[in-house]
Amino acid sequence: MRSIRVWFTKKDTAKxxxxxxxxxxxxxxxxRAGLPVWYTEGFNPHPxxxxxxxxSLGIESxxxxxxxxxxxxxxxxxxxxRLASVMPRGMDITAVTDVTDNAKTICYAEYGMDLEFNTANxxxxxxxxxxxxxxxxxxxxxxxxxxxxYKVTKQVVLKDLIVGFTAECVxxxxxxxxxxxxxxxxxxxxxxxxxxLIKETGARVAVIKITxxxxxxxxxxxFS
Amino acid sequence: xxxxxLEKILLTVQKPGRYTGGELNSVVKNKDDVAIRYxxxxxxxxxxxxxxxxxxxxxxxxxxxxxxxxxxxxxPWVDMEEKMRQQGIPLYALESxxxxxxxxxxxxTLQYELSYTNVLNMLDLAGLPVKAQxxxxxxxxxxxxGSCVCNSEPIAAFFDILxxxxxxxxxxxxxxxxxxxxxxGSSKADFLLAASQIQGVYVPSxxxxxxxxxxxxAAVTPLQNAPAKVAKRxxxxxxxxxxxxxxxxxxxxxxxxxxxxxxxxGCIRGCRFCQAGFIYRPIxxxxxxxxxxxxxxxxxxxxxxxxxxxxxxxxxxxxxxxLLPSLLDWTVDDKVNIALPSLRVDNFSDELMxxxxxxRRSGLTFAPxxxxxxxxxxxxxxxxxxxxxxxxxxxxxxxxMAVKLYFMIGLPTETFEDIDGIADLAQxxxxxxxxxxxxxxxxxxxxxxxxxxxxxKPFTPFxxxxxDTVELIEEKQRYLRDHIKTRKINVSRHNAQTxxxxxxxxxxxxxxxxxxxxxxxxxxxxDGWDDQMRIDxxxxxxxxxxxAPEFYAxxxxxxxxxxxxxxxxxxxxxTFLIGENKKAHASDTTPNCRENCSGCGVTRLNGGVCDAxx
Ligand code: SF4
Numbered sequence: 001m002r003s004i005r006v007w008f009t010k011k012d013t014a015k016x017x018x019x020x021x022x023x024x025x026x027x028x029x030x031x032r033a034g035l036p037v038w039y040t041e042g043f044n045p046h047p048x049x050x051x052x053x054x055x056s057l058g059i060e061s062x063x064x065x066x067x068x069x070x071x072x073x074x075x076x077x078x079x080x081x082r083l084a085s086v087m088p089r090g091m092d093i094t095a096v097t098d099v100t101d102n103a104k105t106i107c108y109a110e111y112g113m114d115l116e117f118n119t120a121n122x123x124x125x126x127x128x129x130x131x132x133x134x135x136x137x138x139x140x141x142x143x144x145x146x147x148x149x150y151k152v153t154k155q156v157v158l159k160d161l162i163v164g165f166t167a168e169c170v171x172x173x174x175x176x177x178x179x180x181x182x183x184x185x186x187x188x189x190x191x192x193x194x195x196x197l198i199k200e201t202g203a204r205v206a207v208i209k210i211t212x213x214x215x216x217x218x219x220x221x222x223f224s
Numbered sequence: 225x226x227x228x229x230l231e232k233i234l235l236t237v238q239k240p241g242r243y244t245g246g247e248l249n250s251v252v253k254n255k256d257d258v259a260i261r262y263x264x265x266x267x268x269x270x271x272x273x274x275x276x277x278x279x280x281x282x283x284x285x286x287x288x289x290x291x292x293x294x295x296x297x298x299x300p301w302v303d304m305e306e307k308m309r310q311q312g313i314p315l316y317a318l319e320s321x322x323x324x325x326x327x328x329x330x331x332x333t334l335q336y337e338l339s340y341t342n343v344l345n346m347l348d349l350a351g352l353p354v355k356a357q358x359x360x361x362x363x364x365x366x367x368x369x370g371s372c373v374c375n376s377e378p379i380a381a382f383f384d385i386l387x388x389x390x391x392x393x394x395x396x397x398x399x400x401x402x403x404x405x406x407x408x409g410s411s412k413a414d415f416l417l418a419a420s421q422i423q424g425v426y427v428p429s430x431x432x433x434x435x436x437x438x439x440x441x442a443a444v445t446p447l448q449n450a451p452a453k454v455a456k457r458x459x460x461x462x463x464x465x466x467x468x469x470x471x472x473x474x475x476x477x478x479x480x481x482x483x484x485x486x487x488x489x490g491c492i493r494g495c496r497f498c499q500a501g502f503i504y505r506p507i508x509x510x511x512x513x514x515x516x517x518x519x520x521x522x523x524x525x526x527x528x529x530x531x532x533x534x535x536x537x538x539x540x541x542x543x544x545x546x547l548l549p550s551l552l553d554w555t556v557d558d559k560v561n562i563a564l565p566s567l568r569v570d571n572f573s574d575e576l577m578x579x580x581x582x583x584r585r586s587g588l589t590f591a592p593x594x595x596x597x598x599x600x601x602x603x604x605x606x607x608x609x610x611x612x613x614x615x616x617x618x619x620x621x622x623x624x625m626a627v628k629l630y631f632m633i634g635l636p637t638e639t640f641e642d643i644d645g646i647a648d649l650a651q652x653x654x655x656x657x658x659x660x661x662x663x664x665x666x667x668x669x670x671x672x673x674x675x676x677x678x679x680x681k682p683f684t685p686f687x688x689x690x691x692d693t694v695e696l697i698e699e700k701q702r703y704l705r706d707h708i709k710t711r712k713i714n715v716s717r718h719n720a721q722t723x724x725x726x727x728x729x730x731x732x733x734x735x736x737x738x739x740x741x742x743x744x745x746x747x748x749x750x751d752g753w754d755d756q757m758r759i760d761x762x763x764x765x766x767x768x769x770x771x772a773p774e775f776y777a778x779x780x781x782x783x784x785x786x787x788x789x790x791x792x793x794x795x796x797x798x799t800f801l802i803g804e805n806k807k808a809h810a811s812d813t814t815p816n817c818r819e820n821c822s823g824c825g826v827t828r829l830n831g832g833v834c835d836a837x838x
Contacts, residue, residue, distance in 0.1 A: 013226075013244040013246035014242040014246060016244045016475075017241055017475040018241070021241065021475045021477065022477075023473055024477065024481075027527070027529075028248075028528060028529075029559075030527070031528070032524065032527035039559065057235070057240070064354055086248075087248075088246060088247060088248040088473075088475070116228075162565065166262075175699030206228060219750050
């Protein structure tokens with residue numbers, strides 16, 4: 001038995017699949033592919049599959065890692081070609097690799113945001129204001145969290161969680177690349193950042209597309 | 225594929241996965257390569273529609289044709305509907321995202337009466353007039369199939385064509401005919417005339433209905449050579465019948481999320497309250513080899529890890545003892561579970577019980593339906609208390625701890641004594657557990673009692689009976705609740721008002737169309753959902769139309785009254801149904817079809833063949 005890491009995209013309509021549904025979807029893909037996966041023991045055995053960092057509903061991804069264990073000596077290439085032929089549209093297998101980094105080493109995630117505005121003016125305005133707001137470092141957001149059984153609203157200072165931020169205006173679009181804290185200790189959902197920027201600037205965005213580009217470790221090396 | 229407006233609202237509604245398509249095995253074609261675009265509509269949520277076997281079969285069947293692209297459409301939930309209307313997004317099909325108003329064929333499956341307002345709402349969301357007479361072009365043609373078609377009179381005004389019986393063959397006929405007439409540039413009227421000559425095609429606009437002063441039907445007159453009786457279609461040989469080799473695999477969790485394969489059609493039991501038991505006759509079995517092959521192919525193409533064998537009464541399948549070992553041959557290695565719904569208690573053999581222990585055990589369900597032997601005899605549910613308790617005893621010994629019992633209240637001839645019987649039987653099922661030395665130690669038993677309210681349905685021996693009023697049903701529900709003595713029994717019941725409405729539409733006539741339309745305009749939809757159902761708006765609508773719903777639900781009809789569905793022919797003869805009704809009132813049972821054929825008359829529609837006769 002060995003662990004492998006499967007990398008897959010989540011694009012177009014596939015982005016509307018929630019994290020909970022992803023698990024079921026992947027279990028079935030593994031069944032269809034006839035992979036010799038390792039099953040958990042017990043009353044209701046099922047293949048052991050884990051996702052390194054859940055992706056929020058509505059966000060696309062260029063490469064999500066999913067770990068599983070397989071028995072026997074099937075090569076990574078074979079796993080890849082078998083899985084590739086049974087995936088739903090929008091979820092393509094980009095690579096199957098050995099497991100190098102522990103999922104706990106993920107510290108940051110890089111996102112691309114592609115925003116479309118109704119006019120070029122609105123785009124330029126938002127671009128300038130957003131850059132200034134991030135630079136200034138006073139952005140705060142409210143986050144609904146849980147404290148025991150109670151729901152509480154927490155103030156989050158976004159500055160500490162934004163590691164990189166560039167924005168560029170191209171006609172009526174604004175293209176943002178940003179690196180945000182990710183993982184179990186500190187995490188910033190790109191939706192929260194964007195919602196805050198939209199609220200603070202009073203902008204009206206026509207179309208929003210957010211894509212997770214890659215995951216990074218503490219030293220900004222690419223998680224693999 | 226989707227418009228910006230749509231993309232924008234998708235993230236603001238619950239479960240956007242209901243509206244995006246893109247699932248594995250969903251069929252995408254090039255619209256320029258097909259002659260017929262077919263929107264298959266299920267008038268309820270995605271999760272319910274995606275669990276429906278009939279839709280899966282007909283979707284695959286239509287898409288197996290090169291000239292047709294069939295896509296799925298479900299009723300958007302209220303939050304999505306609101307956003308769609310705000311943004312002016314018309315109802316679209318999941319595979320292409322295209323508006324269905326531009327399709328050639330719009331087909332609804334009508335499985336329960338309380339989905340009728342959703343049909344109107346979906347037509348309206350599509351941007352189409354809801355009434356058939358206001359849709360003057362040939363396409364989109366609006367057709368309907370499913371069990372409600374056996375009395376589609378209340379919704380006939382909204383449909384161009386209704387298809388009584390099984391859809392496999394008649395769907396092909398409809399597509400062929402529509403394609404031909406579309407190419408010829410026929411008028412809608414010419415097309416409908418041609419369609420009315422096909423067996424199993426009901427064109428409601430070709431029938432004139434007149435009424436007596438007392439509001440009963442005086443006559444149904446066919447026009448322009450339409451047949452006086454419309455006979456249902458049925459498939460003779462289930463082994464030769466089209467069967468899908470793949471199912472669309474939803475991302476969202478749906479109600480029945482598994483492979484489902486039909487094992488036979490019809491039912492040998494003849495329970496007098498059960499519409500399915502009469503309208504799906506005659507008995508036709510699929511061979512175990514075919515069932516096994518279909519299960520295996522579907523598991524491979526979908527990756528599901530559960531197969532369910534589907535029929536009205538699984539243990540009556542003569543091939544069950546051959547089928548189970550052949551299934552277990554591969555399901556065990558592939559870690560696939562087998563689900564056997566609709567098991568009956570009376571022929572639950574030791575052998576079957578032993579094989580079942582290899583199958584993953586879910587809860588154990590029994591449907592005694594009535595609390596006393598007298599009433600069980602009257603409804604022809606030939607299950608004895610002894611049999612229930614015997615099986616429960618075996619099951620407890622085999623490790624089961626949860627039992628579900630299904631009952632009905634409001635059955636014809638029922639008295640409060642019969643309600644006592646429900647509480648008593650449930651109590652005995654509990655006691656049986658504690659008297660059982662082999663029971664799982666230290667654990668408690670849970671008996672779930674589900675009590676539905678009986679709704680008389682067309683083409684059953686009870687089609688003439690009065691349905692209990694809402695007040696009486698509620699009184700009986702309270703009475704039952706007060707007679708349950710232990711917390712080990714948990715009673716769930718149906719909303720009496722919902723059953724009342726269901727009863728009105730089940731046996732209604734064409735005058736109800738205006739009530740349905742008015743109630744929908746007042747905001748009724750998803751009437752089968754307790755949290756959406758607005759009985760106040762419905763009662764308003766009846767009042768404003770000057771129609772008393774009690775006339776349809778709570779009135780006992782004489783045998784010689786012309787019933788609104790008398791021009792439909794489902795094979796089973798009226799003489800047979802009258803005989804069964806009289807036997808019910810005498811608490812007299814009818815043997816099951818394998819013991820003795822009762823001459824129900826259905827073989828007339830199947831070349832004299834019924835598998836129960838062999
Ligand atoms: S023909 Fe006879 S055996 Fe067949 S369904 Fe009718 S009554 Fe039963």
